[in-house]
Amino acid sequence: MEYMYKIFYKKPHFFEEEYNKRLTAPNAELINLTIKPYKTKDKYQLYYIPTSKILNLVIDIEKNNSKLLEYTSNLPEVATDSLHKDMIVNELFSTNQIEGVKSSKQEIVNSMKEIMESGLSNINRRMVIFKEKTCTLILRTGLYCINSLIMINIMTAVSY
Template sequence: MHKYHYKEPKKVETEYQRRISSVNTQILDLTIKPHKSSKQFNLYFVPTLTILSLVSKIERYNSLLKELSFPLPDGAKESLHDDIIVNELFSTNQIEGVKSTKKEIVQSMREIKEKYTKKPRFHSMLKSYLRILYADNKLPRITKDVREIYDNIAASEIEENNKIEGPLFRKESVSVVSATDRVIHEGVNPHYLIEEKMQELINFLNEKDEIEKVIKIAISHYYFGYIHPFYDGNGRTSRFINSLYLNEEYDKLTAISLSRSIDNDKKTYYDIFDKTNSVINRGELNYFIEKFLGFIIEGQKTLIT
């Protein structure tokens, strides 16, 4: 709809009504209120052939990853897993502007495996990603679970002025600005509403319905960013939650190969949020879903290579 608004401005309302009235359109119970808008929109998407083709490609690449990794000796598998985790953590830090080096992350992982008494930097973060590979994981069911993930994934690297002071999430308002300091989005506020929206998101992810799980994962990444429950660390927390759910549906290698491809194309990553948040887009998710599924595919392709 964002693109259509500029292409056919006089027909945009008719086109919007046509899309949300289509028998195939999936209208969600998740709502947004864009910046400087008095209107509230239900999120929706049209399950196009493009989206279905991307889902199919993810499944094919996932099968190929399993086929390629299965015959590897245990030592080679462990080395591969370590390398993927190091790259994933390094990339997710790069996206969020957290200074780290691959050498530092490798050293921290070594210290964890050798059970050093002193906890190294990124201790909780590394342990969380290692659990995806080697242990059973608990999916979030209530908002408290999301806060626990944040504490493990992001909290140790958050500056003092961005620490969370609410029971679970931030208490003050927060704005997302562009490179030119233009406000492009304001996170949900106050605290009780953040809790409500977050529980709606958790319910959406865990509900069994006809929407493909990987499409739900893409939508959840957008909605987590829209809610913006923390002052800082939202992206790292959200991407880890994505990995938890990808791990339920696909091979572990697919589950931890997302951040590197996003880091390689941060311009598109920020653009899909910007356009989906805008009032002229009216809650449509197709652009976001397509690009996000593309990030998963690029991560898989890198690992296959």
């Protein structure tokens, strides 16, 4: 199956037909997000088609998640809280690097402390990290979500 971005540029006359065909495929998973391609006014709903490769990755994630839960279940609550915070800091730092947002791990830690101390958020449900004009909102439902950012229906990360 050819990537849609290649069809968009190589065969623009065929793009709409192929897009609609894939969007209505029985195994297509529609995502409640739209994109607007560069230099166009058109908007397209996002979707993905779970391939066997993706499903195998999900299975691997589930296995690793089970192992992590097993390892952390015997830890004291203080240790698991510290682990969660470290994982969040590392994920945010990595995401910021990818997106070109200049921040240090210490700045992220300080933002987390401010949020926790001000009572703006319950760290186990929602965390808002402010860095200049960047706001990263992370919704998570546990350790699984921290390790599985790819699972868009379980964890949502939004930057604006």
